[in-house]
């Protein structure tokens with residue numbers, strides 16, 4: 001657990017212990033399961049759309065602290081946003097956790113808590129899992145996505 005201590009910032013712990021928007025929607029427009037076989041994380045993302053706006057979304061499943069907290073923070077970040085805005089956040093978040101981008105320029109808010117993840121490549125997939133599932137759902141796909149199919 002020692003390597004993770006650095007990652008367990010207060011905001012991540014908070015969202016792990018009390019994940020937001022957790023559960024299921026009555027009538028989701030989109031639903032995608034995300035699986036990270038390396039860690040065993042498996043989460044379901046459900047999205048309710050209003051035009052091109054993410055009106056509501058829920059996450060359910062089981063995973064490690066990082067994947068759970070990331071999914072929770074994602075729901076807060078994209079709820080009420082347009083699909084284009086959500087994709088922009090995903091791009092910024094992906095750059096942040098893979099160490100490619102400039103976090104200061106991405107307006108990521110609380111998502112910046114995951115900045116230290118880039119030091120731990122195995123954990124990047126945990127942090128990005130919910131975002132990959134959301135991305136797939138917004139594209140209208142419904143197949144289960146696996147982080148092992150992601151070459152980005």
Ligand code: ZN
Nearest residue numbers: 039041064126
């Ligand atoms: Zn994980």
